[in-house]
Amino acid sequence: MAVQKLPIAKAINESLRTALENDPKVLIMGEDVGKLGGVFRVTDGLQKDFGEERVIDTPLAESGIVGTAIGLALRGYRPVVEIQFDGFVFPAYDQIVTQLAKMHARALGKIKMPVVIRIPYGGGIGAVEHHSESPETLFAHVAGLKVVSPSNSADAYWMMQQAIQSDDPVIFFEPKRRYWDKGEVDKEAIPGPLHKATVAREGTDLTLAAYGPMVKVCLEAAAAAEEEGKSLEVVDLRSMSPVDFDSVQASVEKTRRLVVVHEAPVFLGTGAEIAARITERCFYHLEAPVLRVGGYHAPYPPARLEEEYLPGLDRVLDAVDRSLAY
Amino acid sequence: MTVESTAARKPRRSSTGGGKRASARKPAPQKSTEPELIQLLTPEGKRVEDAKNAVYDAYVADITAEELRGLYRDMVLTRRFDAEATALQRQGELGLWASLLGQEAAQIGSGRATRDDDYVFPTYREHGVAWCRGVDPTNLLGMFRGVNNGGWDPNSNNFHLYTIVIGSQTLHATGYAMGVAKDGADSAVIAYFGDGASSQGDVAESFTFSAVYNAPVVFFCQNNQWAISEPTEKQTRVPLYQRAQGFGFPGVRVDGNDVLACLAVTKWALERARNGEGPALIEAFTYRMGAHTTSDDPTKYRNDDERVAWEAKDPILRLRAYLESEGHADEGFFAELDDESEALGKRVREVVRAMPDPDLMAIFENIYADGHALVDEERAQFAAYQASFADAPAAGEVK
Ligand SMILES: Cc1ncc(C[n+]2csc(CCOP(=O)(O)OP(=O)(O)O)c2C)c(N)n1
Numbered sequence: 092m093a094v095q096k097l098p099i100a101k102a103i104n105e106s107l108r109t110a111l112e113n114d115p116k117v118l119i120m121g122e123d124v125g126k127l128g129g130v131f132r133v134t135d136g137l138q139k140d141f142g143e144e145r146v147i148d149t150p151l152a153e154s155g156i157v158g159t160a161i162g163l164a165l166r167g168y169r170p171v172v173e174i175q176f177d178g179f180v181f182p183a184y185d186q187i188v189t190q191l192a193k194m195h196a197r198a199l200g201k202i203k204m205p206v207v208i209r210i211p212y213g214g215g216i217g218a219v220e221h222h223s224e225s226p227e228t229l230f231a232h233v234a235g236l237k238v239v240s241p242s243n244s245a246d247a248y249w250m251m252q253q254a255i256q257s258d259d260p261v262i263f264f265e266p267k268r269r270y271w272d273k274g275e276v277d278k279e280a281i282p283g284p285l286h287k288a289t290v291a292r293e294g295t296d297l298t299l300a301a302y303g304p305m306v307k308v309c310l311e312a313a314a315a316a317e318e319e320g321k322s323l324e325v326v327d328l329r330s331m332s333p334v335d336f337d338s339v340q341a342s343v344e345k346t347r348r349l350v351v352v353h354e355a356p357v358f359l360g361t362g363a364e365i366a367a368r369i370t371e372r373c374f375y376h377l378e379a380p381v382l383r384v385g386g387y388h389a390p391y392p393p394a395r396l397e398e399e400y401l402p403g404l405d406r407v408l409d410a411v412d413r414s415l416a417y
Numbered sequence: 418m419t420v421e422s423t424a425a426r427k428p429r430r431s432s433t434g435g436g437k438r439a440s441a442r443k444p445a446p447q448k449s450t451e452p453e454l455i456q457l458l459t460p461e462g463k464r465v466e467d468a469k470n471a472v473y474d475a476y477v478a479d480i481t482a483e484e485l486r487g488l489y490r491d492m493v494l495t496r497r498f499d500a501e502a503t504a505l506q507r508q509g510e511l512g513l514w515a516s517l518l519g520q521e522a523a524q525i526g527s528g529r530a531t532r533d534d535d536y537v538f539p540t541y542r543e544h545g546v547a548w549c550r551g552v553d554p555t556n557l558l559g560m561f562r563g564v565n566n567g568g569w570d571p572n573s574n575n576f577h578l579y580t581i582v583i584g585s586q587t588l589h590a591t592g593y594a595m596g597v598a599k600d601g602a603d604s605a606v607i608a609y610f611g612d613g614a615s616s617q618g619d620v621a622e623s624f625t626f627s628a629v630y631n632a633p634v635v636f637f638c639q640n641n642q643w644a645i646s647e648p649t650e651k652q653t654r655v656p657l658y659q660r661a662q663g664f665g666f667p668g669v670r671v672d673g674n675d676v677l678a679c680l681a682v683t684k685w686a687l688e689r690a691r692n693g694e695g696p697a698l699i700e701a702f703t704y705r706m707g708a709h710t711t712s713d714d715p716t717k718y719r720n721d722d723e724r725v726a727w728e729a730k731d732p733i734l735r736l737r738a739y740l741e742s743e744g745h746a747d748e749g750f751f752a753e754l755d756d757e758s759e760a761l762g763k764r765v766r767e768v769v770r771a772m773p774d775p776d777l778m779a780i781f782e783n784i785y786a787d788g789h790a791l792v793d794e795e796r797a798q799f800a801a802y803q804a805s806f807a808d809a810p811a812a813g814e815v816k
Contacts, residue, residue: 149651182619
């Protein structure tokens with residue numbers, strides 16, 4: 092049966108399983124990924140079936156995890172490493188930014204860095220500090236890295252396949268609060284390119300652009316707006332580096348309005364880049380300035396305030412109204 | 418020993434190749450040379466007096482019956498507090514809890530060894546150490562309830578905030594200790610971390626800095642055998658206390674379920690630090706009896722036998738046996754303590770349930786000491802947005 096209904100976490104699990112089956116060079120590494128199957132059970136059962144040589148419980152050392160993954164990649168392996176939570180990637184940030192990202196260029200293109208770094212990210216699960224952050228911009232800003240985030244099960248399955256097959260390092264942000272959302276996965280489908288945005292819902296009055304956990308919020312906003320007679324298009328960016336500006340442009344040329352939504356702080360975020368580019372490309376099409384909805388220039392707040400901090404339906408619709416008021 | 422054997426097995430390029438090499442290269446299991454474990458009180462509650470303990474014994478030689486009862490009380494109340502917090506998490510009052518069950522002796526023994534002017538850098542499980550420092554235990558619950566990201570003023574008890582990013586605080590402790598030394602003060606610093614944390618680069622760097630600058634810092638590693646699902650063998654091939662040697666300072670392994678030994682060894686290490694003799698590493702060999710946190714399911718990775726074996730080494734039972742056999746405590750003491758425990762549990766329950774959600778504007782508080790224009794702008798936008806809801810109180814209005 093090709094089409095199955097799977098939660099996002101399970102879709103990633105099956106994608107990793109497929110990759111382990113198809114390519115003996117694929118390795119899974121990280122803290123607690125083996126016996127426990129990861130704290131979110133994304134790697135559940137993989138060590139049991141593929142053994143400790145391929146699904147590796149690592150020491151509690153993020154710099155070590157990424158640094159050794161680089162070495163394994165140099166030796167011809169394709170490591171897929173897990174960073175347990177967004178806020179714990181920073182001990183490895185040095186290895187990712189100073190080494191992983193630049194290796195291909197420094198070797199005159201002679202070596203490849205097929206390393207995937209999986210990071211469950213974002214808020215909305217009531218966690219303590221360092222477990223709810225959205226640091227994607229910090230990676231998208233670094234040349235040499237590719238940065239993606241699926242928003243649904245089918246993308247989770249296929250984008251993981253593509254990330255593993257990529258010869259470039261891919262930072263794979265998993266929307267942790269959507270891990271349990273189910274969606275259809277067709278394992279025999281022919282997926283679109285990894286870095287291409289998709290139109291998640293068609294509309295004519297305004298474009299909402301989002302990725303990862305915020306796509307669902309935008310779809311809900313579009314459904315709510317429909318009841319008020321507004322037709323919103325939702326573009327799922329899927330990739331933050333590179334960004335598929337062409338798809339966003341095509342949508343904006345149709346709707347003439349754009350609101351970009353992400354959990355990460357607005358200041359210097361992905362939305363800022365998209366606003367600048369789209370303004371440049373679509374200046375004469377735009378009926379309103381590109382607006383952004385996202386996090387504040389504040390540390391991620393304690394759990395009891397996160398619903399106020401995170402963009403929700405109201406904040407998105409408020410921005411929609413502001414845009415339409417121009 | 419292990420160091421040499423690793424060097425001797427240094428892999429050479431073999432012409433045989435083949436995919437099986439990886440497993441053939443697995444390090445041989447370590448020889449079961451039980452490292453020296455400083456123990457002053459056996460699991461049965463008998464006092465141990467032998468030559469290798471002499472140097473540490475001296476630090477508890479004149480301990481009074483009252484002090485021993487005090488240690489017992491600390492452990493019992495800490496366990497009661499911890500149990501209450503676990504229950505509160507189950508009732509949905511806390512988002513998460515990291516239990517210290519089983520580690521009371523390591524925490525109370527080391528915590529009671531500190532002086533008021535010493536400074537403590539905990540990780541996120543040091544509820545017993547916080548207790549010794551006089552931190553109101555209910556303050557520890559705010560971050561687990563999700564109403565703040567810290568919850569106390571570190572300077573009021575010289576007890577730093579909990580640190581969740583594994584290993585980071587060991588460097589802060591080292592820097593603080595470097596400052597103590599520069600100031601010519603005679604206080605000391607103690608940094609807590611787990612066996613898992615010993616793998617972090619930050620911890621290795623803190624060892625390097627503290628040794629090079631002879632900083633008055635004591636590294637207190639609670640080896641509770643697990644880092645979430647990973648046993649200590651996934652972090653190290655040598656007993657952790659032996660790491661210190663390579664950095665140039667002493668390491669000691671102490672029975673982490675023996676409060677007396679933990680007290681004595683920590684006093685020894687803090688005194689060395691105060692005397693300008695530099696850092697020391699203490700590995701408290703103990704056991705996490707519960708789950709890693711309330712989100713964890715230990716049945717996935719460990720079996721009950723292990724827990725049962727460690728239950729026989731319970732830190733509280735052994736001190737009780739000692740107190741009783743020495744006639745240091747009577748029924749009245751234990752009965753009174755039971756009442757005190759219940760009262761503590763009740764107070765914790767009440768305080769937590771009454772803990773208010775933070776004010777919405779708290780998102781923008783204390784981000785910068787000197788203010789910041791972007792924060793001011795976003796704060797104003799946020800306030801206006803909140804006020805735009807019909808049912809929301811207007812600015813300045815009291816809810
Ligand atoms: C840098 C970092 N990586 C991962 C985590 C997630 N994490 C939280 S606790 C923990 C295990 C810690 O084990 P250990 O240091 O032995 O301390 P214990 O919890 O056993 O007291 C892990 C992996 C983290 N908090 N910080």
